[in-house]
Amino acid sequence: MVKSVLVQDYFDSYCYFFIDEATKHGxxxxxxAEPEKLLEIIRQEGWVIEKILLTHGHIDHIGAVSVIRAELNLPVYAHPETLSFIMDEEVNLSDVYGEPPDIGEVLxxxxGGVFQLEADPSFRLKTIFTPGHTVDSVVFYAERxxxxxxxxxxxxxxxxxxxxxxxxxELLLRTVKRKILALPEETVLYSGHSEPTTVGDEKPLYA
Ligand SMILES: [Zn+2]
Incomplete structure (x- = not known):
């Protein structure tokens, strides 16, 4: 199951829990942003979060990483470019929005790499590199x-x-058409700043 949580700091952003209901791992x-709110949800639901995954290094997608990883001791995964991206003042938007948070080690x-849940390896997410919004943007896709x-x-x-x-x-448009809208039409797309949609609903807009 997917639980979306609206967190607010500089922007309204959606962060997502992707949880295997049978094992409560995810x-x-x-x-x-708002790490305490996210930690409270994890505690209340009794979930075990195995990994933090980042779609890219913008501050409104990583702001709660350091507090949550310190509390739960989680590995954090991102595109290889994400750390240098975060450290570049101009690129990370910290010249506009303040210092970037120290998110520590990023794996x-x-x-094409696959993340399998340790509690149930059939519960999995595939990584697809999708440059265009930023150089370090990726999509996490669960086929099942x-x-x-x-x-x-x-x-x-x-x-x-x-x-x-x-x-x-140009790159973003190409990426969206070839990599995201190429997924099955039923695929629900969860973004950082909008309500969910589907590949089938978006495809006609790019014809
Ligand atoms: Zn962004």
Whole structure:
């Protein structure tokens, strides 16, 4: 199951729990702000979060990482470029929004790599590199559950943002068409800043 939580700091951002209901284990994707609220949900639900996964290094997707990892001692995975991306003042938007949070060690994920839940390896997410919103953007796709966590690459009703440093309109459009809208039509897309949508609903907008 997917639980979306709206967290607020500089922006309203959605972060996501992707949880295997049978084992109550799962992944936390893009904890962008309000770590105490997210920790309280984990405690109340009795979930065991195995990993934190990041769709990219923008501050509104990583703001709660350090507090949550300190509390739960979790590994954090992101694109190999994410750390250098975070450290680049101009690119991480900290010149506008303040110092980037220290998220500590980030383990590199690979294009096509699969995250399996330790509690049930059939519960899995595949990583798809999707540059365009940023150089370090990725999507996490669960084929069996027909869901994809798309970060800021595509929103309900429109293309994602491409005007921040490192963004590229042509590349984003190509990525969205070839990698995200190529997923099965039933796939539900969960983004950082919109209500969920589906591949089938978005596809006509890009024809
Ligand atoms: Zn972003």
């Amino acid at each position: 992944f936390l994707i893009d904890p962008g 590199p994920l690979s294009d 559950e027909q869901v994809a966590f798309v970060g800021d690459s595509i929103y309900k009703g429109c293309l994602g943002d491409y005007l921040y440093p490192g963004g590229n309109y």
